[in-house]
Amino acid sequence: MTVVSPTQRRITSDDVAYLLRASFGSHTRVRDTGPLTGGGYATVWWALLDDDSRVVLKLAPPAGTPLLRYERGLCAAEARYFRLVADHAPQVPVPPVLHHGTDPAYGEWLVTALLPGRSLRELAEAGVVVDDGPARYDLGVALAALHRVTGDRFGYDGDRADGSTWRAAFTAMLDALLADATEWNVRLPVPRERLHALVGSHADVLDEVRRPALLHFDCWDGNVLAAPDADGRLRLCGLVDGERFLYGDPLLDLVSPVLFRRVEDDPEQPLLRGYRAAAVEPVALDASARRRLGLYRLHLYLLMTVEMPSRGMTAQSHPQRHARLATLLESELAALACD
Numbered sequence: 001m002t003v004v005s006p007t008q009r010r011i012t013s014d015d016v017a018y019l020l021r022a023s024f025g026s027h028t029r030v031r032d033t034g035p036l037t038g039g040g041y042a043t044v045w046w047a048l049l050d051d052d053s054r055v056v057l058k059l060a061p062p063a064g065t066p067l068l069r070y071e072r073g074l075c076a077a078e079a080r081y082f083r084l085v086a087d088h089a090p091q092v093p094v095p096p097v098l099h100h101g102t103d104p105a106y107g108e109w110l111v112t113a114l115l116p117g118r119s120l121r122e123l124a125e126a127g128v129v130v131d132d133g134p135a136r137y138d139l140g141v142a143l144a145a146l147h148r149v150t151g152d153r154f155g156y157d158g159d160r161a162d163g164s165t166w167r168a169a170f171t172a173m174l175d176a177l178l179a180d181a182t183e184w185n186v187r188l189p190v191p192r193e194r195l196h197a198l199v200g201s202h203a204d205v206l207d208e209v210r211r212p213a214l215l216h217f218d219c220w221d222g223n224v225l226a227a228p229d230a231d232g233r234l235r236l237c238g239l240v241d242g243e244r245f246l247y248g249d250p251l252l253d254l255v256s257p258v259l260f261r262r263v264e265d266d267p268e269q270p271l272l273r274g275y276r277a278a279a280v281e282p283v284a285l286d287a288s289a290r291r292r293l294g295l296y297r298l299h300l301y302l303l304m305t306v307e308m309p310s311r312g313m314t315a316q317s318h319p320q321r322h323a324r325l326a327t328l329l330e331s332e333l334a335a336l337a338c339d
Helices: 013-024 074-088 120-125 133-146 166-183 192-201 250-254 270-278 287-306 319-338
Strands: 030-035 043-049 054-059 097-103 107-113 213-215 224-228 234-239 246-248
Touching: 013 030, 013 043, 013 054, 013 097, 013 107, 074 097, 074 107, 074 213, 120 224, 133 213, 133 224, 133 234, 133 250, 133 270, 166 192, 166 246, 166 287, 192 287, 192 319, 213 250, 250 270, 250 287, 287 319
Parallel strands: none
Antiparallel strands: 030 043, 043 054, 054 107, 097 107, 213 246, 224 234
């Protein structure tokens, strides 16, 4: 396995077999294994067991690995998220949690069932020519179901950024990222003071969010699984990598599914049509919503910039990514400054 991030480990099929026996008992037999690529945080492998079941093993970074503040305890968070969704939004296809454990030598790991389908990103990269509109419509329906679940506070759970209001939680999330940028010596394309001032000038629209809805946050194409139905239409069959979940404004979940674009620029896209069809409340992409979406894209592009060193990336090793994110940040800042 090629390790693409300092947070990932080099493991073998023997390691996977050991952890699955630790999960399910010494009688467990593993017939085949292999790494799953596409992510940059945990080490992920699939395995075929002797009863023909297929599972996913996700191994957390070793203890002591430098992480961003919001990434603390993500393995346990993912287990909580999948169980939460299974209990409160069972129509949303997330993988069943089969085991969550720790080991003195290996640390923390999670085992889930392997869902069918391939990610939208994988399908696109493989050149599979299929209309993905139905799957994106299904994603909108699934997000609307998730957003009906309400939390006790805004922000992340555990010992991470949160708040009694969405304004307080979002500001804490931004502050945590800026603190990470300082610790990791990340050179931001815009001064920290400018970011703070701009978010502060738009904080009034954050106060319009009164209910902490359950959010996936990371529904980019790599985490959305789809497969053709009996009629050959590509339909949603799984949402994975739920460890970054938080509670907040449902609009935050409409940013990553259209990564590097603006969801409000195409109000008739399948994602929004599905969301509107299933949402309890009308979805109005009015001036307030557009300002909030701008703030959320700003947060996401900042996160993607700040996380680069923790994933072994620099402006020199990945100049295109760094330059693209800088351009996107400037674009959102300029748009917000005009509002």
